[in-house]
Amino acid sequence: MRIPCPYCGERDAHEFAYLGDATLTRPDPAAAEAEQAFHDYVYLRDNPAGAHEEWWYHANGCRQWLRVARDTRTHAIAAATAARVSGEPA
């Protein structure tokens, strides 16, 4: 499996570390349903067989976080984009 890093080009998956599902959004801790929302955010996953948006970190490369679109049935990668949009404050 090779991941097309937008900074480094296509690199072996060996160089990357995996975090997981990129579609999750950290809930608002001040919201009324925060306890339930945090349980779902921390523990529950859609875990699809097919298209999956996920976070990868190019640990042995440019050290940037990437958002990768990958098919969990074939490992085919459709896209890899920088997690942080250019110009966004760090």
Next chain:
Amino acid sequence: MRYSFLSLLANGLSGQSRWTPAWRDAAPKPAYDVIIVGGGGHGLATAYYLAKVHGIRNVAVLEKGVIGSGNAGRNTTIIRSNYLLPGNEPFYEWSMKLWEGLEQELNYNAMVSQRGILNLFHSDAQRDAYARRGNAMRLAGVDSALLDKARVKAMYPFLDFDNARFPIQGGLLQARAGTARHDAVVWGYARAADRLGVDIVQNCEVTGFLREGEAIVGVETTRGPVRAGKVAVAVAGSSSRVAGMAGLRLPIESHVLQAFVSEGLKPMVDGVITFGAGHFYISQSDKGGLVFGGDIDGYNSYAQRGNLPVIEDVCEGGMALMPRIGRLRLLRHWGGIMDMSMDGSPIIDRTPVPGLFLNAGWCYGGFKATPASGWCFAHLLAKGEPHETAGAFRLDRFRTGHLIDEKGVGAQPNLH
């Protein structure tokens, strides 16, 4: 036909032509008391204990392919009960006790071999951790022995004891642990369940659930609808997909784990050995091949095949442990899909949906659990309450905070 020395002799004298199929290839009936989705070891064991222990014989096991074609046929066949936490240890020890009587119970040769498992340690801190685990096992009534370097050397003189980075200081031994033949476990449970009247329906994929209001009252399959009083799901690897058809999201990610077999050798490794400085475990099959494995690949996958970095990592672990395997050729390797749960421990519980029960989240430790998993799932289905050894395997433990995290790495499934 009951298998015995006499049946072997009689069939040998008649040219092996009178053996009958070990189980019926059943067609689904319109309704059952209990439907078990998934014809792996856990599903078949559940069906067997439902019929045997609880007298519930109007049971079907629905399998989308052929029985035992998933993880039951893809594991590295190790059985053990060397866990630390009180939520886990009594369950796995119950499983070990069931393994010890399994072949007589099923009248089937599952090749259970109590050849011992040795977990090596390579530092003072690791020795302390293993001493703690060994003591926890003893408190739960399980055998364990902390061996020093000399005793390990007497058992396995060929290990690389003076490895510059990871010198072997000793090991934690569970002598009652060992291996069993994975396919024979599946076939043994299938045959025994079938003899008690359980229908084993192959090539019958569940495609949806029949519902009456909130409750689930059966399943839609590729061979038509089948109604049931209770539907029990035991499809580790695909649990999220099946539960998704009932509208549930699970605390599970599916990951791929690879396993490896070398070319056949004369007897060399007579027990199970695990490397403590990396993730590598090895045993030798009765055919002579070295059976070994290591970490999961670490990313969500349903592909049943992995990638090269983990193969390299596993082989490096093997070389650090026993350099003499360096010239061996790999015969084959394969991947299986693991239900990686959020705390590394399994789930045997009812679900919030009435009529639906779940057996899932076995991570990469499902094979050793097969007998107790079936026993405890059957207990839950028959009695409506968890078995005493599986009381901690609740689905809602992530909400209540009663996690069973052996490794203490938190809600990051690819690290368990």
